[in-house]
Every structure is written in structure tokens, then in C-alpha cells.
Amino acid sequence: MDWDINGQSNMTLSGKITQYFTLIVFTSLCFGFFIFYFAIERATMQSAIGKLENLNHVIEQKLACTSIEEIQQQHPHVKVIRLTEKDMDLVDEVIREGNYEWNEMLQTMVNHVTVTTYPFIGDQHYSIQSQISLTIIDDDYFVGIAMTIAWILVFIIITIIFFGELITRKLYTPFFHLLDKMNSFDVREKKSLELIETPIKEFSQLNELFYKTSEQSIQHYQALREFTENLSHELQTPIANIKGKLELMLNSDLSEQQMIALSSMYDELDKVSSINQSLVLLMSLDHHQVSNESINISDLLNEIISNYEDIISMNGLELNLDIMPDIFINLNPLLAHVVLSNLVSNACRHNVKNGYISITLNSCFLNISNSGNEQEFSNDTIFQRFNKGKYNPNSIGIGLALVKKILTVYNLDISYNFHQKSHSFLINFNKLHV
Known part of the structure; x- marks a missing residue:
């Protein structure tokens, strides 16, 4: 499992599919457990009723040649009654269940199920009632079923995780190959993508x-x-x-x-x-290839500042320098010159008469601040192209956009801050130490 820049986990495709399948199986087995439980109860009840109906049919055949007393001796749970003429309308089978009671012999709750039929044997009308007692599914039986389902669930989940990962990785091989090729693809190399053939549409x-x-x-x-x-x-x-x-x-x-x-x-x-x-x-x-060139930014900064000393002096600006010597960073020399020249020039042009310029350079950061007029741009808008302030209309409005673009290419961040008529640009070097 990987993590993105926001600290959120990034699960693989195969892992996500396995997770969904596991969740589906778990939910299905939970519902299946209750369906299975009630299906057992219903099947047991239907089986008992079927046996009693068959027993009543056997008793009906025996009544043709055997007395009621002999039948009840042979079948203690069967009750046979001769009906009178007033009960001639009783012809439909009656099934009763749910007469729960405690059985001392079995030490459990039982469900009495009775089936009553009303056959005509010759000219005589009979009532045949047979009964059977079913033990109720108790807690131990319920737990046993639950444990069986749980072990089945564990086995299925393990199978899904193991074989599912293998199968999905096999099926998604072309997809993973495409990801690898796209990650290494560079438009500057002029190489076409070499992709594997797949039968999956x-x-x-x-x-x-x-x-x-x-x-x-x-x-x-x-x-x-x-x-x-x-x-x-x-x-x-x-x-x-x-x-x-x-x-x-x-x-x-x-x-x-x-x-x-x-x-x-x-x-x-x-x-x-x-x-x-x-x-x-x-x-x-946009298509610049970052190199591993090393540049002494301290020397370059001093050189650029010396080129602007006349302008600084003519405008009566106070120059405060705190430049640590021999600070090396990985940056293209030409692009580094563009960045520093634009920032120093910006501090000179967007200043006020008899103002100041402060430049601090150390191994951690470069900070260039200057006095100036009121804030016109935010940290987001000041680096946009063709943004020109009302106090300096002769600016072409590309310099800071160019600085931002160069630093972004080299994985550097520049920030702008305005406080008490002081404009400040800060570049962090922590990611670019040689």
C-alpha cells in the first residue's frame, strides 16, 4: 500500500478488487447464515409433517381390518375417533404446530406438531390425529452452525486473497506494463511506446x-x-x-x-x-531537462549585485547584504543567472526613493526584500504572466513568471510576502543541496 502527498493510502488495483470480493462474500455469507438457519427449521418441519401424513395414511388402511384399540396400542402417538353425523363436514386436513413446552425426559423445549385427517372408511367417518415432538434448535446448536459458517468464511476469504491476487495480477499484466511504460515515457527521447499485446478488449x-x-x-x-x-x-x-x-x-x-x-x-x-x-x-x-550542474550561487549573486550598484546608488537605496560564501546548489548556471537577475532587478525597479534592499543568503534559503509601495498582488497572482503594477507600468510582466517557472522545474518553491511596506521573496534551498 502506497501513500499520496495528502497522506492518504493508495491501494493497488488487485488489492482493491480483492477487498471488494471479500466484502461481498462476507455480506453474502452473513445473509446466507440466516437463510440457512431458517431453511433447516422449515425443512425439519416439512419433513415431520410429511411423515405424519404418511402415518395417517397407514392408519387409514389399517382401520379397514384392525380395531381402534389395537391401532392405538401399536401407535401411542396416534389418536383415532369415530365421528358422528354432525361432523360430516370435517374433510380437510388440519396441521397444527408451535405448541412449545418443556420436556423433562429430553431436558429441552419441544415443538408439538399434529396432523389431523378425516377419512371415510366404508360408511364410517373417522378422525385420525398423529403427533410428533421436535426438539427446538438451542443455543449450542445455533453456535455450532455459526462456527461452521465462520470457518467457511475464513477459508473462502483466504482463498480469495491468495488466488484473487494471483489471478488479478495475471489478468492486469498489460495494464501494469502500460503504467511502467508511461512512467518512463519522455517526449524528448522521441521513442514510441512498446506495449505488449493482450486478448482483453x-x-x-x-x-x-x-x-x-x-x-x-x-x-x-x-x-x-x-x-x-x-x-x-x-x-x-x-x-x-x-x-x-x-x-x-x-x-x-x-x-x-x-x-x-x-x-x-x-x-x-x-x-x-x-x-x-x-x-x-x-x-x-516546459521541456527543459534538469541537469546535475553545480553552481556557486554566492559568487553569482555578488556578481549580479555589482552590476546593479550604479542603479542602486542613483536611486539612493540602502543595500544590506548578508551573503554566506561558497553556497553550491544544483541549478543550470544560465537559468540561475536569469532568476537572480530578475529578482535583484525587481527589487530595484519596484522600490521607493531612499528606500532599501536587503539580501540574505545561507545554506538554507535566499531572501531578497525591498521597501516599496502598497501591496498590489497576492502570493498566487504575483507570479502570473503579464501582471504589471500601477507604480511601474514599463515592466513587461514576465520576469517573476519566468523565475517561478525555472524554480518549479528544479523542484524549488518561491514565496512572496508583504509586511509594513516591505516586499520579500524567499527561496528555500533544502531540496537542492549538493
Whole structure:
């Protein structure tokens, strides 16, 4: 039995089938026990009545040649009476039961069963009443039946558990094989699923469905990969050409108004280039293969901070650093640079005049906090694409979404918190120690 992320047990398919069969058998035997018990009582009663009816028939034959006294001596439990003309209407057989009483000789409760018939023998009308006493099923007998049913139940349950597990595992071999193949399936390897043939119609259909789905996934992945590559190539080339021409025009003799217009166009084009690169990286991360590369994040963080020192100084920001040296984690160097650059840049851009930036790095976590305006986003919405705050409309709104995506690929969690005009981003390293 396995356990899921919520702490709930995950039972195997064969185990679940065995559990249901066991429950069905247990319920059926419980009902069957009572049916069996009352069936025994009824069968015993019907057998006794049948014997008394047969005895009455024998007595009827003997009355033709034997006196009543002799018959009653031979059969003490039979009572024969000659009927008068006033009882001529008595012709139907009468059966009585349920006259329970204690029998001293047998030391148990008995049920007296009587069968009365009214035959005509010659011109004479008779009443023949025969009786038999049946012992009542007592507690010991009841317990004996219950124990028998219980042992049968135990035997059946053991049989179901043992043989049921073997049979279901044999029948579900194609299903388990499919699960193994799907667990190891990687769209980047471009390998088709190799599935075993099965005579079971449902499993055959399931295999066919997953095979078609895997083939479509491979085709879609290749199409997406070609699209991202083509998009990056086709867009970056004309953007670079336009930026080059704008730079030439900016260096020429232009009026102030023209310089402002061209400068604005250059900034917007630079933003388009950044959006293109970020979107391409976001799409490629969906199929990024995690590597075991190790990076000294302490050195990388110090390097990135040094690149932003001029901006920090120009905005009059106070920089508080607590960076432990030589912190190594498993993270792609290029992607690590993207994450740290976006977070540090975000702390600079979404700050206030004469504010502060605090960066703490140790073996457990990285925390980057900064002063800022009122909270605009929650921990869930701040990492969504194209979310731009009203205090910084020039942001492209992809940076934090890119950070979240990269960290998710590497099984890292980043959280956001706002308290007393302080924005804080916390990355936990506990899962990524080398």
C-alpha cells in the first residue's frame, strides 16, 4: 500500500478488487447464515409433517381390518375417533404446530406438531390425529452452525486473497506494463511506446489510446520546439536590424524632438526583444531537462549585485547584504543567472526613493526584500504572466513568471510576502543541496 502527498493510502488495483470480493462474500455469507438457519427449521418441519401424513395414511388402511384399540396400542402417538353425523363436514386436513413446552425426559423445549385427517372408511367417518415432538434448535446448536459458517468464511476469504491476487495480477499484466511504460515515457527521447499485446478488449483499447496519445505528444513537442526556434530566429533578426538603424539615426544630427521620439522607439523595441526572449525561454522550460550542474550561487549573486550598484546608488537605496560564501546548489548556471537577475532587478525597479534592499543568503534559503509601495498582488497572482503594477507600468510582466517557472522545474518553491511596506521573496534551498 502506497501513500499520496495528502497522506492518504493508495491501494493497488488487485488489492482493491480483492477487498471488494471479500466484502461481498462476507455480506453474502452473513445473509446466507440466516437463510440457512431458517431453511433447516422449515425443512425439519416439512419433513415431520410429511411423515405424519404418511402415518395417517397407514392408519387409514389399517382401520379397514384392525380395531381402534389395537391401532392405538401399536401407535401411542396416534389418536383415532369415530365421528358422528354432525361432523360430516370435517374433510380437510388440519396441521397444527408451535405448541412449545418443556420436556423433562429430553431436558429441552419441544415443538408439538399434529396432523389431523378425516377419512371415510366404508360408511364410517373417522378422525385420525398423529403427533410428533421436535426438539427446538438451542443455543449450542445455533453456535455450532455459526462456527461452521465462520470457518467457511475464513477459508473462502483466504482463498480469495491468495488466488484473487494471483489471478488479478495475471489478468492486469498489460495494464501494469502500460503504467511502467508511461512512467518512463519522455517526449524528448522521441521513442514510441512498446506495449505488449493482450486478448482483453478493454486493455487493447487502452493500449491503442495511449500509443496514439504518446505519438501525438511527440509530434506536438517537435512542432513546439521548431516553433520556438523559428520564432527566436525570425524575430530577433529584424529586431536587431531595426535597433541598428535606430542607433545610427540617434548618432546623426537630429532635432531634440526627433531624438526623443527615436529614443522612445528604441526603448519600446528593446522591450519587444526582451518579451520575445522571455517567452521563448518560458516555452522551452516546459521541456527543459534538469541537469546535475553545480553552481556557486554566492559568487553569482555578488556578481549580479555589482552590476546593479550604479542603479542602486542613483536611486539612493540602502543595500544590506548578508551573503554566506561558497553556497553550491544544483541549478543550470544560465537559468540561475536569469532568476537572480530578475529578482535583484525587481527589487530595484519596484522600490521607493531612499528606500532599501536587503539580501540574505545561507545554506538554507535566499531572501531578497525591498521597501516599496502598497501591496498590489497576492502570493498566487504575483507570479502570473503579464501582471504589471500601477507604480511601474514599463515592466513587461514576465520576469517573476519566468523565475517561478525555472524554480518549479528544479523542484524549488518561491514565496512572496508583504509586511509594513516591505516586499520579500524567499527561496528555500533544502531540496537542492549538493
